Amino acid sequence: MNPPVRVRMAPSPTGLLHIGSVRTFLFNWLFARPKGGEVLLRIENTDTSREVEEATEQIQRSLEWLGIDWDGPVRFQLDRMEDAQRLARQLVDEGKAYEDEGAIRFRMPDEGVTAWDDVVRGRVEVPNESIEDLVILRGDGRPTYNFANPIDDMLDAITHVIRGQDHISNTPKQLLILRALGAEPPVYAHVPDVLGDDGKKLSKRHGAQSVDDFRRQGYIPEALVNFLARLGWAYDDQKEVFTREELLRLFDLETVTPSPAVFDFQKLSWLNGVHLRELSPKEYADRVVEYIRDAGLDWDEELVRRAAPLVQEKIEKLDQFPGYTRFFFEEVSPAVPLDGAGPVLEQAEQILADVEPFEAEPIERELRSLAERLELKPREAFQPIRIAVTGSKVSPGLFESLELLGRDETLTRLATVRGAAA
């Protein structure tokens, strides 16, 4: 029987949820869930201000949107304040810690090495002489991070600590504290950082940073999760696209790379397009509707739903939707000159006035035969119509667009520009 697994996701309540943290949390989640393990959400707070409360809400919303769930109530580092104080006194009584100007310091060994077998890095050894005696309790009685953290892990019975590589140097300290407390240390796994294209840690100036930023820019959870999982991990030498279920089944913490990875927005966008195209038409429309609403656009939902299928294959991020479909919802004026297009537009107008029914297929048939009669290449004949009706050189499929726009509106737009184009 496998021992029960319990991991924890431990964000700092400072601002919005950073995408790098999300990657670490995702690894925790992907590691624990398939084993039937538990996932705890613990806020690493040092105070209980209004900001902490808001950030906590925000963090939960982001995780929910991503589909990363956790067990039980959200915990807070400060909840263990009294335990920390008790344990610190215990260490003093046992001679393992001592008072120093009102604070309590943990006594680090002077010789030997402290080592552990890191799941992603292998054996890591740190000479004890390089570790200074650590303040575990401040003068005001509050525990410091490197004391509160291992105590929380111990009391929560965490079996695997999967965290960012910036914690590597904290690990020997925490390990020594845990041993002094007589606790069985958890297994540690330090996952690599996520960097921007300049080799620095990903931040706002790289374009996006928080889950909210990505959401606003039209990325969907499926793509983000897939992309993040592939940053620092690969299943084999072929597979790039993973569903959440596949990741749950195939992810392996042991094969996570130890080297840091650069966040490639272009590849994320590509993946986003892939996952967007894989959604069912219904699901796709739901996402578009939600995005449009969140973007503050007051567009008719029914029309948005009908326009959605016309661009499912064309956009890779939801924020491109308005650009392609705005003409369905708002008046447009051609942004491009239509010199010499008068005849085509006039005849198209006549034809479109009579097509029955006013649907993509018959519309296409009639317009194609018009092009033939005029001895125009398809694009020469269709492009002016597209521009006249959509206001742009780029649009969803012309015939489907006309159908959705409707006969009346189509004819009106044609008539409006015809004069100017003559």
Place this chain on the structure above:
RNA sequence: GCCCCCAUCGACUAGCGGCCCAGGUCACAGCCCUUUCAAGGCUGUAGCGCGGGUUCGAAUCCCGCUGGGGGCACCA
């Protein structure tokens, strides 16, 4: 200064001694398809940081160097 971590195409990675004059994906370039834009198909450019070992044989193992990154708080 001290400690720790990392090192394959521009990017993400496969590779765990011979199957690799290094494979896949994004990006980029060209071609095809095509009503625009996409999507799709095909082709191409491009990489094992350097130096020593070990070995019949090294991208793969060892050492050094160089280059990145993190840490050394009564921050988390």
